[in-house]
Amino acid sequence: MAPTQPNDHDTAHPNQFALLGQRRFAPFFWTQFLGAANDNLFKFAFTVMVTYQLQVAWLPASLAGLVIGALFILPYVLFSATSGQLADQWEKTRLMRLVKNLEIAIMLLAAWGFVQSQVAVLLACTFLMGLHSTLFGPVKYAYLPQVLGERELTGGNGLVEMGTFVAILLGQVAGGLLVAVPGVGPHWVALGCVLVALLGRLVVQAVPLAPATDPALTLNWNPFTETWRNLRLARQNPVVFRSLLGISWMWFFGAVFLSQFPSFAKDVLHGDEQVASLLLVVFSIGVGVGSLLCELLSRRHVEIGLVPLGAIGMSVFAIDLYFASRGLPNGPTWGLQAFLAQPAHWRVLADLALLSLFAGLYSVPMYALIQLRSQPTHRARIIAANNILNALFMIASAVLAGALLALGCSIAQVFLFVGLANALVAGYIFLLVPEYLLRFVSWGLSRFVYRFRVQGEQHLPSTGAAVLACNHVSFIDAVLLMAASPRPIYFLMDHRIFRLPVLGALFRLARAIPIAPQKEDPVAYEAAFERAAQVLREGDLLAIFPEGSITRDGQLQPFKGGIAKILQRARDEGLSPPVIPMALTDLWGSFFSRIELRGGEPVAMVRPFRRGVFNRVGLNVGPALAPQGLSPELLHAQVAQLLARGTPRH
Template structure:
């Protein structure tokens, strides 16, 4: 049976995750206590001719983001070259020093000093980001990576929410508010340094790296490095688009609350709260929905939800009658406002489903030697996209569009961008199809899935029961599989298109088409030599009676000259008689849902066999034995 893994919350009891989690949580909270309190202090308590209150939020936000653009490339190099635990401890020591300066700034009401600290806290976050995301794949295995990322995303947004609430409450204290903020920020920095001391060592992945201190040339080099893996690079673009999308909503919450919803400042805080809660719930749901694998099939689901609820928010917020500013209780007493809150919550929830698998995919697929530099490239792109969102949203407002109209435009643009991304990276769509098939049409159980390797070449050998066997195997695997498939299957509508997207390798009988037969095995061996996985169905076609057919010798040809490649027998059980299998006179796909929805199907994975022990008869016996356990 599969090894049972504790859920993501159990990570909080383990030294390899808990100190790291609380370190990043306290850092995110401190960022937001400091920034939000400082913004409110300028807006409500200080009168500055050179910094008007309406510009305070924009200036502080720009200063905080600027180090991401300037220094992300350098921080990625540092994280690849040095022990990540030690680097995090040094960064948290830097935070204490920054907060000492900030404390003096709050006591003296010295705005230039505090603006300098905003820039330095942005630098602190820039240094911490690549280390944070490169640390997790060193400490967590593939089955824990989605849950760990979900916990971090949830923790970050909860910390943002609590930090802003605490900063707002403290700075509003008459006379001594700024001093209270100063002590709170210093205490959070010291607590973060204390938790960082417990982070276990995470050795350098590239100790011989020579640091390039020129941020401009290194930024370009990082982007080129990220572009070498197209699936990873396009995932970086997908995450950056999510930050563009989210920044439009977050930056417009105060004006949306005041001008559209006619609410008090507390209503703006409520919008932030429901948005943060939605992100947190969506992030935590990823592990459950993905069955503790890196499941990028959730990304299209997230993108669909983001567009649906952004567009519905436009309709929910249009035509609301003007009134005196609502308090929170009065706001909640209006039924129409509940639809607005539901849209924001669900929009954020689906954004969590969209982003967490992408972060996990980048961590899993990026080369360990330069993983932190890939994360640094991600941070650079995120910053550029967030700046672009502010400029574009500002231009749309200047052109006379209302805030709900901007939300509508972004919702439609999200659908277009997502469709484009999924066309150029079809793995997302294929995994989404597999996700739907294994969660709705079938109740899919994988036994001994830890035997499917997360790295290195392997040949998967499986019985062939239905037209969706390949899709089910995709759902069970933590990484892509290239399938050797009968060339005739590519003529089937929809399924043929899907298998072309999956880059399945067409094969024909040797006697009927010797050229296609030889080309298929040459292509499959090239895939194995590149360190990827190949799956072959050695029966040569779908079973017509539900029984395991004799295995042909193609697998022997496939592993010829590759003695180190393991061969892994697998068996699909309980699939015979379903809609996609051949029954009733040899026909498949008649009488839709003839076994209803959520019918049980299983995949059992056997231990890898060494090439020397492989023969068609030995593989047939192994698969037959696995099938016997499912009956």
């Protein structure tokens, strides 16, 4: 059986849900869905049984949930490093099937434990189910980039994230309902756990083969040294490493809310157990909706510009949840219907739904970015390192929340503290990795200031060095090109643009390369071409505006010789980067372009609404041109043809 190969520019299906009808994705999706559901069916039923149905002297009911949660997380700390190595070394489908076989064995042992009320056995099974999830985690996220193209990765991750939270919700609901059946509840739980495990093993058989990415890897069985090695691998790419920290912070943030839902429902909202369950349902639905929205908002690219948007929403609605929780009606313990009948409670539910929705927008692009930017040979090991960090951050969240409560803070004040801390942590991460902020600016500008459309985006290379050559119409041309490309672009730009108050700071964050005329500053001129050559040597995208300056009359100006010098220097170093012609359309006359007013000198950024709002602008991208023999005149002709096509209508 041949492995499924991704197509970087697959547009055959209309949206992410079509993946559920394809063999390369659907069996895998249902495999992870059933695994997450079984984890939570087992854990929640066991927690309820120990809390309400059994009297265990050595495990007080007040500590049962904490002990079960800690035992489940412990394998992530101990074995994630090993599981990451296995996922890189082994064929991934083989490893998935082995994990599902292990799940069946664990659930058979757990079934006996439920029937015989053997708490010690069930605690051992809790640890083993944590091991089962630890083994599956790296292979889960390393499998997706092997079978999905770049334009499918955000949608695929969104479905997986949505499916995971729905599975958690359904598993907990099923576990609670089954264990509560009078007299035979544990028997039903035992049967349910075994049946779900068997169904998962049946489904995983249909997952296509996914070859090992590093079959020659020598396993290091020391979890501590291997974890340190994996973190060092991740740190080689600062964007990847800081994305790991960003995801771990999201789990810290979410764990505070999830762990406090029962107490929040009882002590703050004055609701019963059904109200506590409602909070979990609302949170899960919010994360699921946010995860699914990522593909729509990103136009089927890995769009990390959504991450700052998600962080802003998480903080805003976490802080508002504190204010919404003040002065709530205090009566008898509210049942579900009575709780929903109080208008003040709807604001609480709305805050909870929106902060979880924005958490989905925050996390999915980060997962996709890690998958896209990590080296395939050690992608699973980096994801394993992420799982360890997630577990440590979740433990830290429990310690911090407990400390704040012990100091006399209310639960609502804990939520306020976490919301404010999220703003500070997210801001710090975005300053360390300005690419997030840059993508956020370009994403917002291309959707809320202009109606930006791209035609020919399949010609943008997903890997390797390339030179992007585009006409120069306005001061925000570079920002729009950022919005069109899922990969970072390094711009060679006129040094005078860097003097502008806001845009200059933005381009400095983007590490754009200032270039001055040779006669004006020969040192800066040569330094710019050396930096451009370095970008190509490192396999990145270099963008140049060959006209040399922004047009003053809206017409395409002659191309200067800078592009020829860049290509000649690349040839001298043995490089042959393709040249991608591009044309921005309908930007002339907009706020950020120059335009003559009353016959004077052409000026830009005056009269903000001179063309109204939501102007339709576009980018036409042409097929790659070979650098050999490519003259500025030939490139000019190619860009002129693209410009003549006008703005795409789709």
